[in-house]
Amino acid sequence: MSVTKDGNTGRWMSQIRVTDWTGNVIHKKKRGFSTKKEAQQWEQEIISQASANVGMSFGSFLGIYYNDLKERLKETTLRGKYWMIDTKILPYFRNRQLNDIKPTDIRKWQNKMTSYRDENGKPYSATYIRTVYNQLTAIFNYAVKYYGLKENPCHKAGGIGKKKAEEMQFWTKEEFNAFIEAVKDEPVLYAIFMTMYYTGIREGELLALTPTDIDLKNKTLSITKNYQYVSGKELITTPKTPKSIRTIPIPDKLCECLDEYMGLCYDLKPTDRIFPYKKEFLYKAMKKGCAASGVKRIRVHDLRHSHA
Numbered sequence: 001m002s003v004t005k006d007g008n009t010g011r012w013m014s015q016i017r018v019t020d021w022t023g024n025v026i027h028k029k030k031r032g033f034s035t036k037k038e039a040q041q042w043e044q045e046i047i048s049q050a051s052a053n054v055g056m057s058f059g060s061f062l063g064i065y066y067n068d069l070k071e072r073l074k075e076t077t078l079r080g081k082y083w084m085i086d087t088k089i090l091p092y093f094r095n096r097q098l099n100d101i102k103p104t105d106i107r108k109w110q111n112k113m114t115s116y117r118d119e120n121g122k123p124y125s126a127t128y129i130r131t132v133y134n135q136l137t138a139i140f141n142y143a144v145k146y147y148g149l150k151e152n153p154c155h156k157a158g159g160i161g162k163k164k165a166e167e168m169q170f171w172t173k174e175e176f177n178a179f180i181e182a183v184k185d186e187p188v189l190y191a192i193f194m195t196m197y198y199t200g201i202r203e204g205e206l207l208a209l210t211p212t213d214i215d216l217k218n219k220t221l222s223i224t225k226n227y228q229y230v231s232g233k234e235l236i237t238t239p240k241t242p243k244s245i246r247t248i249p250i251p252d253k254l255c256e257c258l259d260e261y262m263g264l265c266y267d268l269k270p271t272d273r274i275f276p277y278k279k280e281f282l283y284k285a286m287k288k289g290c291a292a293s294g295v296k297r298i299r300v301h302d303l304r305h306s307h308a
Contacts, residue, residue: 058093106157130161170305182293191261200307
């Protein structure tokens, strides 16, 4: 370890070489510290992180947690977790020492979440708060199981939010008929919402469909992949779960709809995406169709509920 003045800048710099808990030698160097104490604190943080010591900051431990998740979860799933944790949890706990976070600190964070109101005075939903809290609990569970943290402070703090929404949103058959009538003159919207309503497939599954997935002769639709758009990249992955790989029987009216729609697609190849759009297109189309038909606004995902 070495903390020294950084030339004529008046600031401090640190160089440190340490062996981490896996036996690898790590060499770190950082400039620009205002004081010698700040440089020494940075060195201590590197030592704690390298040794997987729960005396490290929450922010540093989160880096270890993320590295482990990278090997186990899909990129699209990771992006959702990163955003939720980085915006709702990390700002509150970032510089707190991991083993110094108490149930009272968790309660204060809970109160901050439940008291939040946006510019329109709307709070986070109870199910959303529960989802975020589950992420925090999982981080501490990981620290207890693999890094020797004595206990998970979330367990004593108690839960917040609700597992399920108060009411499931869906359209009746009459509401769907009114909606689909309003978009029938736009072939792509007609084909999209007919497919989602009569099959109950997810948004990403719909956007990944190709002509090879549709068997008009046997009246089936096969789900084998999922479409996501992440960080400027289009990704085709496996479906959400192994059980999501399935073959769905489809009614005659949907067969006719898809046959007609694909016939309108110029130079459509067997492996081309039938609906070459992003999820935002579906959301805008739903809004447009609801406005035109006068039926109540539901989420695109709620078409799964409507199908059921």
